[in-house]
Amino acid sequence: MSTPHTATGAPLPSTWRQYYVLMKPRVIQLIVFCALIGMVLAVPGWPSAQQWGTMAVACVGIWMVSGAAAAFNCLIEQHIDARMRRTAWRPTARGELSQRQALVFSALLCAAGSVLLYVAVNPLTMWLTLATFVGYAVVYTVILKPLTPQNIVIGGASGAMPPVLGWAAMTNTVTAEALVLFLIIFLWTPPHFWALALYRVDDYRRSGLPMLPVTHGSEFTRLHILLYTLILFAACLLPYLLRMNGWLYLVAAVVLNAGFVFHAWRLWRDYSDALARQTFRFSLIHLSLLFAAMLVDHYLIMIP
Secondary structure: OHHHHHHOOEEOOOOHHHHHHOOOHHHHHHHHHHHHHHHHHHOOOOOHHHHHHHEEEEEHHHHHHHHHHHHHHHOOOHHHHHHOOOOOOOOOOOOOOOOOHHHHHHHHHHHHHHHHHHOOOOOHHHHHHHHHHHHHHHHHHHHHHHOOOOHHHHHHHHHHHHHHHHHHHHHHOOOOOOHHHHHHHHHHHHHHHHHHHHOOOOOOOHOOOOOOOHHHHHHHHHHHHHHHHHHHHHHHHHHHHHOOHHHHHHHHHHHHHHHHHHHHHHHHHOHHHHHHHHHHHHHHHHHHHHHHHHHHHHHHHHHO
């Protein structure tokens, strides 16, 4: 049997591979990792076998609903994605998956993940995860993103929910500690995304989306990136001040946030696309290592 080819002659990936790509797997990995940190920090000591099982099931359910939201985002933005080099390869943008296929896939994945969370974890986690789906896929993608340059600030609330979902999965409550984790990701999101938007500004201009560098210019955006990293620095000290984590986390938080502020300061002083890329990439390292430090500190320092 011959392999289907695109107009350029390159073979098409399998349908299952296209569905997998539709879920934005690298983004979903970070979401699930942050949710897992919320689960771990919610358990005072070493988790029992039952708690480890709950964590595993919750991660699968959150992964499924988050993947469904990503697929719905690709469906809604397929024409925008097709005009942007960064996203033109997505299956919906290239027409490799139809609107109906993407919609059915998103709906089934969301339903399956929600049922799993409701039955095997707890109803609160299911409802919070479903609200996150609506916040990202509908409120952010459909309403905020095309209307306001502050879209990523307001819509960032959905992206900041994973640790709260993880905390709720283990405790069936949402506490101040969970909201601190939410705050960190909420404040991290704008400088992370605006760094990307700076060196992809032509893409966003072609797409017609009112991203901050398009509507207010590079200098204004760079100043806001710097200001957000300073506020983020302060927020990242809260887990230590509230005794959620110990000295190991504190050292990691100071070093990582100093690095983020330094990148933002360089970007503000002397812009280049290369610096914007470096800042964007460092922001991913920053969040990953920050939450990893929480995990290591929790088991090596906080648990006797």
